[in-house]
Amino acid sequence: MIKEQVYRKCLDILNARIDKYKGELEIIKESIENNDKASSDEEGGGTTDFTSAQNKVVQYLEEANQMKDQLKQVDIFQTNEVVKIGSIIETSMGNFFLSIPLGKIELDGKMFFAISKEAPVGQLLLDKQVGDTVTFNNNNFTIKVIH
Template sequence: MNKKTQLIEACLEHVNKRISSYKDEIETIKDAIENNDKSSDEADDPGNGKLLNDLEKNSLYLNDAYKMMDTLKLINPKLSHDYVALGSLVTTNTTNFFMAISLGKVDIDGTSYFVISKSSPIGEQLLHKTTGDSISFNHTSYSITDIK
């Protein structure tokens, strides 16, 4: 299995866990709202305001997780570009990047990769660069040595 496939699988595992967690949380909140409604008088504030706010937040998080899943589905691990694009494995003089979703550091076979979104600050700088190009981010200079 190639590195891109392994990185995509790590991303999918992370996103699937998030989706499952948000779905569970939404169900818990819905149950709490239902139980509050049944056990309260009209004069009492059942506290549903905070629960509804939590429900809305978790629904937004779930939607974001689904968007991440959609982004991952666009990546073909067998495809390679001459420039940095979605799905690119970018090797620099100091760091390895995988252009996919905002996930952070992932270790594969003893090598660290920073899984980043193309809309992240460093992702925006790397996007469309080619081998030999350099960027500067957070007072660090990155020189692209390879793109797969």
């Protein structure tokens, strides 16, 4: 089932991001601890840069976890006559997975764009059916298949 494969690929990408951010946080924490030890004999301290980096990574980690939670809410086992969240939409201009804003995903040489319903293209595709045409950025594309 193509939807399940694309869904799993999205989940794999998010899990890899989460692991990466967790690893970065560990490195930053170690750097802060090492910096604190080194600067304990000196005036001041240089942890501001590390703290700023830590805050950014924490934010990225939270966003990735939120996207993962949103993805878990997507029902990929539904079948629809119209485009809904969880649909794979094959069009004359590309393939879309209406789910979360993850971007371009390659699966077995085929490209998909994981988009949210809030994305401009997502809004245009929502509730459309096979044969409908939508226009985005002066490009017309027709829905060929809805999975």
